[in-house]
Amino acid sequence: MSTTVTLPRGRFAPTPSGRMHLGNAFSALMAWLSAKSQAGSMVMRIEDLDPRAKHADYAQTLMDDLGWLGLSWDEGPYYQSERYAIYQKAIERLQDMGLIYPCFCTRSELHAATAPHASDGTYLYQGTCRNLTPGQVAQKSLVRPPALRLRVPDANDPRGTISFDDLCFGHQTEVLAHECGDFLVRRSDGVVAYQLAVVVDDALMGVNQVVRGSDLLGSSARQTYLARLLGYEAPSYGHVPLLVAPGGRRLSKRDRDLDLGALRAMGVRPERIVGWLASQVGMAEPGEELAPEDLLPRFDWEKVQAHHDDILVDAESVLEYFRA
Numbered sequence: 001m002s003t004t005v006t007l008p009r010g011r012f013a014p015t016p017s018g019r020m021h022l023g024n025a026f027s028a029l030m031a032w033l034s035a036k037s038q039a040g041s042m043v044m045r046i047e048d049l050d051p052r053a054k055h056a057d058y059a060q061t062l063m064d065d066l067g068w069l070g071l072s073w074d075e076g077p078y079y080q081s082e083r084y085a086i087y088q089k090a091i092e093r094l095q096d097m098g099l100i101y102p103c104f105c106t107r108s109e110l111h112a113a114t115a116p117h118a119s120d121g122t123y124l125y126q127g128t129c130r131n132l133t134p135g136q137v138a139q140k141s142l143v144r145p146p147a148l149r150l151r152v153p154d155a156n157d158p159r160g161t162i163s164f165d166d167l168c169f170g171h172q173t174e175v176l177a178h179e180c181g182d183f184l185v186r187r188s189d190g191v192v193a194y195q196l197a198v199v200v201d202d203a204l205m206g207v208n209q210v211v212r213g214s215d216l217l218g219s220s221a222r223q224t225y226l227a228r229l230l231g232y233e234a235p236s237y238g239h240v241p242l243l244v245a246p247g248g249r250r251l252s253k254r255d256r257d258l259d260l261g262a263l264r265a266m267g268v269r270p271e272r273i274v275g276w277l278a279s280q281v282g283m284a285e286p287g288e289e290l291a292p293e294d295l296l297p298r299f300d301w302e303k304v305q306a307h308h309d310d311i312l313v314d315a316e317s318v319l320e321y322f323r324a
């Protein structure tokens, strides 16, 4: 009897809106280790959907930084900006299922109606445009182009309760109607929503393991739901801790002094950075210098689980460490 073993296929999915910082590098390292330690593969996808945030040179620099760290990929790069026709087909399929409706709410109307308990910065859509008549739609269309929203099942409909086992955060259950409500698949300016593009791409690129920062844990239920509707098998998810500045602010591309450009300009070796990143989750001793391959035998999701709280990064002391 032969058994088929499915090897993990992960991805790097950077948004090219700035230079990579240590937090991005940490997520990328964990994604690579998780796939490669199980003889899996990696896909590179540049998430450049939003034309307002498009900087072609950052895409190239991000890939260069990953390569410099020793993180490789087996397929790609794919550019989301070149895949609009594919996303449009998926939207049409959802439209054919009767699940899409136009939404004319402005940003300020949405914010004014935000439910107080909406988690992770996602607002809970109140359904304002859910039941507009064709006449109302025609009239409102004269004023502004609509966004497109996906109808989620009512709270008491079991299809809208999504459960999955996160590789780091364990069992998760979310009732879509309580957490986010009907969500966007296309913005009013025609830009395809992240949630839709990511689901379509992960499925078509054969990605079966999504490893990314824990700020996206709350997106996984929406993505699992969308995957089911489109007839795809949802990937497994592993959300890794975020690197945060003192005060709890998530490290972002604004933290220039901790980005790879600054660290490389300081003459820091990639092995020193990889070792430091690994030491944050107990996979290396402080001061160890390592290539990603050296970590393959040490990678273990249990170690990540044991360190799943945000990792506090004080820029001054980190820079001091790298200068030494």
Ligand code: GLU
Pocket: 013, 014, 015, 047, 198, 211, 212, 216
């Ligand atoms: N493009 C997103 C980012 O750079 C990641 C999306 C994902 O991993 O699903 O934050």
